[in-house]
Amino acid sequence: MRADAQRNRARILDVARTVVEEQGTQASLRDIARRAEVGMGTLYRHFATREELLEALLGSRFDRLAARAGTLEATRPPAEALEEWLREFAAGAATYRGLAASMIATLEDDASSLHASCMAMREAGARLLARAQEAGHIRPDVDGTDLFALFSAVASIADVAPSIAARRDHLFALVMEGLVSRSR
């Protein structure tokens, strides 16, 4: 990559981080280009879609969270590992406004650049879920998609309604309760 291209790419990512922090994952791409002092075409050349930009911004976080599931699986009892992972997942989903919604969109759209890293992360969580189910802690009629859907749903609504954001943890706890086996 040419040196000026490299510089532009870095500038765009830098500015994008700030703008997404301010406006959420639906931030204006035009605004990002403007503030990076770069033509629209340059932004599109480096990131052909909004999802490519988000992947560059967030992909490593998803990878880290996927790896984290492996660590927790090796070091903690099943129920505790799952709960801790979900706590970290929820915290990650709150990184940027709209992120939970972007992750949900990824479910349907396997052309999305966020698809692969999100799926890997979901699958890592699903393994912790399966382990907790084998240990009898979690209802057997729940799968990884249910888990992801419920936690993402609560995260995405909290993004949109600040008054609900205040009770995020409580809502996560209530959802968690619903997944726990009745007879232990």
Added chain:
Amino acid sequence: MRADAQRNRARILDVARTVVEEQGTQASLRDIARRAEVGMGTLYRHFATREELLEALLGSRFDRLAARAGTLEATRPPAEALEEWLREFAAGAATYRGLAASMIATLEDDASSLHASCMAMREAGARLLARAQEAGHIRPDVDGTDLFALFSAVASIADVAPSIAARRDHLFALVMEGLVSRSR
């Protein structure tokens, strides 16, 4: 109201119903005006905000659901009344794509034309919740806002991801499980 104004209003509402059915609550207002064969100014004269239009489209549904809570309270045992009402609430939230999200937005925005009717409906649900709590069926640490947040969250995510829409009922059931008292 002048006769032509009355006709225009009716036309707009008619077309809006169709377009919102097609595109969801975020439907293009321009498109509605176009298809109603009416100037943009006319649409704005009759419905100053998108929420006013939605209220005209949906207000009576909310009122009906609020009234339904009273009926259920009078005719069914507490737990059953709450569950049935939530079932109907969830079905209503699925009327239009984006409706659950619009209702959630209403929480923060008390200037919204949907605010009053939504709040009345939520309060009706909250009364059923309180009754089920007094009967010991539902955890005491849940309030009407929790109830609304959780069910709306699941409804709104199902709007966005068809693959999740298929398991709506299952997700509602899981959430419901989380609200039920452990010791009965």
Added chain:
DNA sequence: ACCTGAACACCGTTCAAGT
């Protein structure tokens, strides 16, 4: 009193023209 549609300020996306 009410209606129309152009005007304005924004998008996202594409692409001819430049270096």
Added chain:
DNA sequence: ACCTGAACACCGTTCAAGT
């Protein structure tokens, strides 16, 4: 190779001009 910025097709919202 890469960049620029105008062009295009859309928005929502407002408002002068018409009837």
